[in-house]
Amino acid sequence: MGALIEASGLTKQFDELIAVEDVTLRVAQGQILALLGPNGAGKTTTIRMLASILPPTRGTARIAGYDVLEEAHNVRRAVGLLTEHHGLYTRMRPKAYLAFFGRTYGLSQTEAERRADQLLERFGLQQDLDRRLGHFSRGMRQKLALARAMLHNPPVLLLDEPTSAMDPASARMVRQSIEALRSSNRAIIVCTHNLAEAEALADRIAIIRKGRIVVLGTPKDLKQTLLGDPIMELRLAGRLDGAVQALPRGIEPVACGENWLRYRASKPERANPRVLEAMSRAGLSVVTLTDVGRSLEEVYLRVVSDGESDQDANR
Amino acid sequence: MTVDTRERLSFWEAVGLIAGREIADQLRDWRILTPIAILTLFFPLLMNFTANKATSFVAQYGANVVADRLIPFLLMVVGFFPISISLVIALESFAGERERLSLEPLLATPLTDGQLYLGKMLASLLVPLGAAYLGIGVYLGGLALTVHWSPPPVLLAQVLMLTTMQALVMVSGAVVISSQTTSVRAANLLASFVIVPMSQLIIGESLIMFWAQYAVLWWIVFGLFIVAIVLGRMGLHLFNREELLGREIDVLSFKWAWRHVKASFLGSRSGFAGWYAGVIRTSLPRLWPSMVFMIVVLTGAYLLGVRMAGQYRIPADVLQVDAIKSDLLQQMRSFGLLSGRGWWLILANNLRAIGMASLVGIFTFGILGVILLMVPVGLIGFFAGNLSLAGFDALKYVAALVAPHGILEIPAAIIAGAAILHLGMSLVSPPAGESLGESWLTALAEWCRVSLGVVLPLLVAAAAIEVFVTPLVAAWLLGGG
Numbered sequence: 123m124g125a126l127i128e129a130s131g132l133t134k135q136f137d138e139l140i141a142v143e144d145v146t147l148r149v150a151q152g153q154i155l156a157l158l159g160p161n162g163a164g165k166t167t168t169i170r171m172l173a174s175i176l177p178p179t180r181g182t183a184r185i186a187g188y189d190v191l192e193e194a195h196n197v198r199r200a201v202g203l204l205t206e207h208h209g210l211y212t213r214m215r216p217k218a219y220l221a222f223f224g225r226t227y228g229l230s231q232t233e234a235e236r237r238a239d240q241l242l243e244r245f246g247l248q249q250d251l252d253r254r255l256g257h258f259s260r261g262m263r264q265k266l267a268l269a270r271a272m273l274h275n276p277p278v279l280l281l282d283e284p285t286s287a288m289d290p291a292s293a294r295m296v297r298q299s300i301e302a303l304r305s306s307n308r309a310i311i312v313c314t315h316n317l318a319e320a321e322a323l324a325d326r327i328a329i330i331r332k333g334r335i336v337v338l339g340t341p342k343d344l345k346q347t348l349l350g351d352p353i354m355e356l357r358l359a360g361r362l363d364g365a366v367q368a369l370p371r372g373i374e375p376v377a378c379g380e381n382w383l384r385y386r387a388s389k390p391e392r393a394n395p396r397v398l399e400a401m402s403r404a405g406l407s408v409v410t411l412t413d414v415g416r417s418l419e420e421v422y423l424r425v426v427s428d429g430e431s432d433q434d435a436n437r
Numbered sequence: 438m439t440v441d442t443r444e445r446l447s448f449w450e451a452v453g454l455i456a457g458r459e460i461a462d463q464l465r466d467w468r469i470l471t472p473i474a475i476l477t478l479f480f481p482l483l484m485n486f487t488a489n490k491a492t493s494f495v496a497q498y499g500a501n502v503v504a505d506r507l508i509p510f511l512l513m514v515v516g517f518f519p520i521s522i523s524l525v526i527a528l529e530s531f532a533g534e535r536e537r538l539s540l541e542p543l544l545a546t547p548l549t550d551g552q553l554y555l556g557k558m559l560a561s562l563l564v565p566l567g568a569a570y571l572g573i574g575v576y577l578g579g580l581a582l583t584v585h586w587s588p589p590p591v592l593l594a595q596v597l598m599l600t601t602m603q604a605l606v607m608v609s610g611a612v613v614i615s616s617q618t619t620s621v622r623a624a625n626l627l628a629s630f631v632i633v634p635m636s637q638l639i640i641g642e643s644l645i646m647f648w649a650q651y652a653v654l655w656w657i658v659f660g661l662f663i664v665a666i667v668l669g670r671m672g673l674h675l676f677n678r679e680e681l682l683g684r685e686i687d688v689l690s691f692k693w694a695w696r697h698v699k700a701s702f703l704g705s706r707s708g709f710a711g712w713y714a715g716v717i718r719t720s721l722p723r724l725w726p727s728m729v730f731m732i733v734v735l736t737g738a739y740l741l742g743v744r745m746a747g748q749y750r751i752p753a754d755v756l757q758v759d760a761i762k763s764d765l766l767q768q769m770r771s772f773g774l775l776s777g778r779g780w781w782l783i784l785a786n787n788l789r790a791i792g793m794a795s796l797v798g799i800f801t802f803g804i805l806g807v808i809l810l811m812v813p814v815g816l817i818g819f820f821a822g823n824l825s826l827a828g829f830d831a832l833k834y835v836a837a838l839v840a841p842h843g844i845l846e847i848p849a850a851i852i853a854g855a856a857i858l859h860l861g862m863s864l865v866s867p868p869a870g871e872s873l874g875e876s877w878l879t880a881l882a883e884w885c886r887v888s889l890g891v892v893l894p895l896l897v898a899a900a901a902i903e904v905f906v907t908p909l910v911a912a913w914l915l916g917g918g
Contacts, residue, residue, distance in 0.1 A: 198547040208538075226548055
């Protein structure tokens with residue numbers, strides 16, 4: 123599978139401030155990468171470099187095979203960019219607005235209007251065709267900005283906060299749209315603060331802190347690496363009496379309550395049947411055995427707080 | 438997946454697309470339409486009324502010439518007022534979009550810098566210019582109906598060209614400002630760099646029109662055209678997506694500026710000898726294209742002076758060079774020559790001239806600075822021409838009165854002019870990777886290096902020769918010792 127987005131050692135320095143440092147990433151066709159990080163971490167600067175708006179100070183990046191520095195024009199044609207601030211022309215109407223941007227990407231007027239109609243329909247904005255954009259709600263503006271990014275059917279989408287300011291129904295609609303775009307073999311980078319959204323959408327997650335990507339991997343791998351083996355919770359019908367002692371060898375409880383206990387299992391598919399068997403032998407009735415879900419938020423907070431403690435230690 | 442290679446917009450289609458959208462936006466904004474409507478319809482009618490009243494009033498006293506001059510002048514004013522709106526629109530072009538956060542999506546499109554820049558320029562230009570033409574039409578229509586006056590075609594062409602060029606210069610300047618500032622407020626504050634020179638120009642044009650020297654207007658049109666090209670090139674060169682998005686605030690850091698100038702002034706070599714070697718081996722060669730230009734324009738100034746002598750002859754009774762000869766040294770002493778005080782006076786005068794030329798050069802891309810340096814050379818040519826026409830040996834007089842110190846003073850003027858031009862032009866085309874401020878400060882440091890290292894020593898020596906050697910050479914060559 124060819125990578126549509128490839129960055130190697132990408133660095134951006136503004137005077138004395140290093141906004142992005144040594145960012146290396148690769149997003150193949152059909153993949154979505156979520157870029158997470160605190161405000162000011164360098165997400166938007168990375169996106170701007172990948173969109174050939176800002177030239178990198180060092181490093182290289184190729185978008186759909188084009189170099190961001192040498193072939194900026196082609197890169198811009200290949201990228202659909204949802205900017206951090208949607209920044210619409212408030213006196214225009216939605217269809218004219220989209221048609222204008224369609225024309226800037228080389229679509230004919232007819233084609234630009236046809237695409238505009240399709241996207242307005244998809245985002246539920248057809249009934250607002252006569253309203254000027256200044257009268258749109260924030261969510262509607264965000265949807266229109268997203269439609270603008272998708273207008274020229276680009277192979278690469280760079281989406282900065284695609285569902286910010288949207289109500290849950292609209293956010294879900296946008297997430298579904300992004301999902302649909304993944305299936306049409308695009309490469310997508312989504313910058314977001316919404317960790318649940320990142321987990322739901324992304325194949326891989328990159329957490330960026332102070333301009334550097336500190337972790338990069340699938341949500342599962344990140345949890346495994348940063349939070350350890352999965353934790354299982356065993357709930358019994360009665361008290362725990364003898365349950366801890368009954369656990370098979372090699373399985374240690376990490377927490378206990380009156381009628382429950384938790385243990386780590388690197389391979390739950392092997393450990394869990396052994397635990398159930400042991401409980402049965404000990405005459406203990408099991409009510410539930412569940413995986414204690416660990417959220418991406420835990421991973422994120424771990425990474426971010428690790429950074430802060432490193433900083434404290436260095437002070 | 439490959440990039441969809443669909444129809445690509447031609448350069449001018451893309452420019453038109455940007456301009457068209459902005460113009461449509463302007464035509465939806467009552468804050469732009471109202472003043473344009475007033476200046477296009479009401480104001481020309483008011484001027485019409487004024488012209489009528491003034492014509493009738495001055496006719497009572499037989500001063501018809503005042504009316505003859507007033508009507509064309511008002512024609513120019515009627516054209517100028519609507520184009521003043523273009524300044525407001527142009528100042529807002531990039532800074533306003535940046536402030537409204539709508540610039541980034543535009544910068545992310547495949548449109549080239551040139552297309553974006555020219556599209557914005559055209560958008561700022563077309564509506565006010567159209568309004569100006571309409572205003573002129575209304576004014577002339579009114580005059581045709583009331584006082585049955587219609588302008589000579591040449592005058593009408595001049596006013597239309599002048600209006601167009603003025604609008605072009607204002608828009609070019611304002612778009613440069615707008616693309617280099619972070620807010621509309623900052624752009625408005627910097628607008629005085631356009632407003633002040635433009636007001637001076639309008640005052641000058643008014644004088645010319647009341648003086649009825651209409652041919653001079655063509656020169657102004659030509660000059661404005663050149664300035665518009667310089668500003669347009671400067672704007673395109675400076676247009677930078679990174680600067681437009683990257684800079685958050687305009688901060689003037691004197692500390693940084695001082696450090697930059699100091700580092701550029703001192704150069705990489707240590708010690709006075711090292712610094713001086715750097716001036717001679719690095720700074721001077723960097724100026725050679727400007728020096729060649731200076732040699733050409735100073736030669737041109739001399740020849741122009743000679744040519745003007747044919748048109749403006751000095752009367753023979755004023756040009757009494759024979760009378761001067763008899764007591765030349767005495768006369769020279771009375772001017773302060775052949776004394777230390779004279780040396781200081783001449784040096785101070787030359788330094789003041791170079792200083793003035795540098796100062797005005799900063800604001801005019803070096804052009805006015807160069808013109809100031811051309812004036813004395815032109816005057817020498819003018820006197821030489823007159824001497825020649827009066828039957829004297831002009832070459833002998835130039836050799837006697839100018840050449841001894843001119844050997845050093847003229848190279849000093851050439852080098853100083855080149856440094857001024859370099860300083861002024863640093864705003865037009867900063868080297869790649871340098872901001873406008875950095876480029877200008879580097880050129881300022883270069884100007885200081887050359888001025889202190891080369892021009893000042895040459896002027897010191899030239900003043901000494903002019904005071905102590907030239908009078909003796911003059912007395913020897915022309916007699917009268």
